[in-house]
Amino acid sequence: MSDDHADPHPNQFALLRQRRFGPFFWVQFLGAGNDNLFKFAFTVLVTYQLQVPWLPEGMAGLVIGALFILPFVLFSATSGQLADKLEKSGLMRLVKNLEIAIMAAAALGFLTANAALLLGCVFLMGLHSTLFGPVKFAYLPQHLTERELTGGNGMVEMGTFVAILLGSLAGGVLIALPQIGPTAVAVACFAVALAGRWAAQAVPHSPATDPQLKINWNPFTETWRNLVLARQDIVVFRSLLGISWMWFFGAVFLANFPAFAKGVLHGDEHVASLLLVVFSVGVGVGALLCEVVSRRHVEIGLVPAGAIGMSVFAIDLYFAARGLPAVPVQGLGAFLAQPAHWRVVADLFMLALSVGVYSVPMYALIQLRSQPSHRARIIAANNILNALFMIVSSLGAGAMLGAGFTVPEVFLATALLNVLVGAYVFLLVPEYLLRFVAFGLSRLIYRFEVQGDRHLPTTGAAVVVCNHVSYVDALLLMAASPRPLRFIMDHRIFAVPVLGWLFRLAKAIPIAPERENPAAYAAAFEAADRVLAEGGLLCIFPEGGITRDGQLQPFQGGVLKILKRRPVPVVPVALHNLWGSFFSRVEGGTAMVRPLRRGLFSRVGLVAGPALAPEGLSPDSLRQQVGLLLQTPRQSVR
Structure with a gap:
C-alpha cells in the first residue's frame, strides 16, 4: 500500500x-x-x-x-x-x-x-x-x-x-x-x-x-x-x-x-x-x-x-x-x-x-x-x-x-x-497497456508496498536512480510512479521474450558499453537529455546490470554525465525483497527458472527518498543514499 x-x-x-x-x-x-x-x-x-x-x-x-x-x-x-x-x-x-x-x-x-x-x-x-x-x-x-x-x-x-x-x-x-x-x-x-x-x-x-x-x-x-x-x-x-x-x-x-x-x-x-x-x-x-x-x-x-x-x-x-x-x-x-x-x-x-x-x-x-x-x-x-x-x-x-x-x-x-x-x-497509446501490465504484476503476482511515493515528482524534469534486482524492476517502478518513466536499460534486456517487447512499447532507451558500441552509447545519452529537456522523468539503474548476488553493486558514472549536461533533481529509490523471486538471478546466475518460486503474492516493496540537488553528487554518494533506503524500516520515510 x-x-x-x-x-x-x-x-x-x-x-x-x-x-x-x-x-x-x-x-x-x-x-x-x-x-x-x-x-x-x-x-x-x-x-x-x-x-x-x-x-x-x-x-x-x-x-x-x-x-x-x-x-x-x-x-x-x-x-x-x-x-x-x-x-x-x-x-x-x-x-x-x-x-x-x-x-x-x-x-x-x-x-x-x-x-x-x-x-x-x-x-x-x-x-x-x-x-x-x-x-x-x-x-x-x-x-x-x-x-x-x-x-x-x-x-x-x-x-x-x-x-x-x-x-x-x-x-x-x-x-x-x-x-x-x-x-x-x-x-x-x-x-x-x-x-x-x-x-x-x-x-x-x-x-x-x-x-x-x-x-x-x-x-x-x-x-x-x-x-x-x-x-x-x-x-x-x-x-x-x-x-x-x-x-x-x-x-x-x-x-x-x-x-x-x-x-x-x-x-x-x-x-x-x-x-x-x-x-x-x-x-x-x-x-x-x-x-x-x-x-x-x-x-x-x-x-x-x-x-x-x-x-x-x-x-x-x-x-x-x-x-x-x-x-x-x-x-x-x-x-x-x-x-x-x-x-x-x-x-x-x-x-x-x-x-x-x-x-x-x-x-x-x-x-x-x-x-x-x-x-x-x-x-x-x-x-x-x-x-x-x-x-x-x-x-x-x-x-x-x-x-x-x-x-x-x-x-x-x-x-x-x-x-x-x-x-x-x-x-x-501503449502507456495504457504498460500500466495495465505493471498494475497486474504489482497486485496479482506480488504484494507490492510503496513507501515515500510522495517524493516521486508529478511535474518537472528529474532523474530517478534505483538498484537493479530483477527483470521486472522497470514494471514495478511504472506501477509506483504517478506519471510515465523513460528508462535507460542494458540493450541485452530487449532480447528477453515478452519483456523486450514491453520495454520497446515503453520507449525505453537502450544503452551498450562505450567500448562495445560507441554510437549506441552516445545515442542513449542524447535521448536521455531530450527526455529531461521536455520535462520528463528519466530512470536509470546505475549498477549497469542486474545484481548476481543480491547485494548493491558499485554505481557507474553515467548518471553524472547526464546531470552535467542537464542538472535536474535526483530521486533515490530502492526496491526491497525482489532477490530470490522468479525474475531475479539466483540459481547459477539465471533468472526465470522455477515459476512461483516464492508462491503468489510474495511481499516486495519500493522506498523513495527525498529529491537530491544535482550539485556535488558522486556515484558513491548516490549508492550510499540508495543503500540507506534499502535499510529503511517500513513507514520511516517522510
Whole structure:
C-alpha cells in the first residue's frame, strides 16, 4: 500500500466535508438531477398524457434527447473559452442563475401544457449543461492534488449517475400523480434549481487560468481550434476519444433499455426502471472503486481492465438474454423470481461497473496532463466529441434495429466493436497497456508496498536512480510512479521474450558499453537529455546490470554525465525483497527458472527518498543514499 498515513484526507468521501469540494459536488449533483427530472417528466407527459399532433409520441424521446445534445455541439467551444477566461465560482453562480430562469419558464410550460415552450426549455437546459461542463472538470485540478484527483472524479462520476437515476425516477413519479402531476414537476424543478444556486454560493474562489484570452464567438472556427489544441498532446487527445467511445458504448445500452425490457425480457416498465437502477449503481460503484484500487493515484492501468470488462459482460449479456422464453409481460416480482434473469442483472451490473472503472482514470488523466491555461477548452473539445459520438451511436443502433437486428444483437455488435476499439487505442497509446501490465504484476503476482511515493515528482524534469534486482524492476517502478518513466536499460534486456517487447512499447532507451558500441552509447545519452529537456522523468539503474548476488553493486558514472549536461533533481529509490523471486538471478546466475518460486503474492516493496540537488553528487554518494533506503524500516520515510 502507499504511504498515505500522513494524509489528512483518508478517502474520497472525506472530500464532501471540505469546502473546496463539497459545495461543488452538490452543485453538480443537483444540476444533473434537475436535467433528468425535467427531461423524463416532459417525455412521459407527451408520451402518455398530452397529445401533440406535431410531436408523435414515438418520436418524443428522440426529439427531446437531440435538442438537449445540440448545444453541446454548437456551444461547447465557446463555453470552454469562458471557463478559461473567467473566475470559475462566479461563472458557476451565473450558470445556476440561468437554470433558475429556465426552470421558471419550464414551470409555466408545465402549468399551461405548452409543449413548444417546454421544448425550448430542453434546448436551454442543454445550453446550461454545456456551459457548466468545462467549468466542472477544469475546477477539480485547481483544488485537488494528484493523489485526490482519481477519488474526486470518482465521486463526481458516482454522483452524476445517481443524480440521473434519482432525477429520472422522480420525474416519472411526479408527472404520474393524478391531476397535480405537471404542477408537482414544475415546483420540484424550480426548487432543485434554487437549491443548486444556494450550493453554488459556497463554492470557493477559483482564479481564471487565462484571463487575457480573447473570446472567439464563432462556434464553428473555435470548435475546430479546440480540436487542434487537444491534438497537441496525443495522449490527452486519444484519451478524449476513449471517453467519447465510452459515451457511445453507454448510450447504446441506456437508449435500448425500454425495448430490451419489453421485447426481450418480457417485463413491464418497472423492469425497465430496474435496468436503469442497476446500470446507474454499477457505474457509481465502479467509479468509487477506482480510488481504492489505484491507491489514490491516477492509475490509467485500470482503463484496459475496464474495457475488457465492458466487452466480456456485454457479450455474456447477449448469451444470457438469447434463450429466454416468450412469456406474457411480467412485473418486477415475477421477473426477479426467475433465476435466469439474475444472470442478466449481474451482467448488466458488472458491465456498468466496468464503465466506471474505464472512465474515471481517463477523466483524471486529461485533467492532470492538460495545460492549465487551456484545460477548460480541452474539456470543451471532449464534450463536443462526446456529443458527436452519442449521435453516431443513436444513428448506428437505430439503423441496425431498422434492418431487423434484435436488441441483444445490437449489444453484441457493440461489445465486439469495443474489443477492436480498445485494441486500437491501447496500441496507439501503449502507456495504457504498460500500466495495465505493471498494475497486474504489482497486485496479482506480488504484494507490492510503496513507501515515500510522495517524493516521486508529478511535474518537472528529474532523474530517478534505483538498484537493479530483477527483470521486472522497470514494471514495478511504472506501477509506483504517478506519471510515465523513460528508462535507460542494458540493450541485452530487449532480447528477453515478452519483456523486450514491453520495454520497446515503453520507449525505453537502450544503452551498450562505450567500448562495445560507441554510437549506441552516445545515442542513449542524447535521448536521455531530450527526455529531461521536455520535462520528463528519466530512470536509470546505475549498477549497469542486474545484481548476481543480491547485494548493491558499485554505481557507474553515467548518471553524472547526464546531470552535467542537464542538472535536474535526483530521486533515490530502492526496491526491497525482489532477490530470490522468479525474475531475479539466483540459481547459477539465471533468472526465470522455477515459476512461483516464492508462491503468489510474495511481499516486495519500493522506498523513495527525498529529491537530491544535482550539485556535488558522486556515484558513491548516490549508492550510499540508495543503500540507506534499502535499510529503511517500513513507514520511516517522510
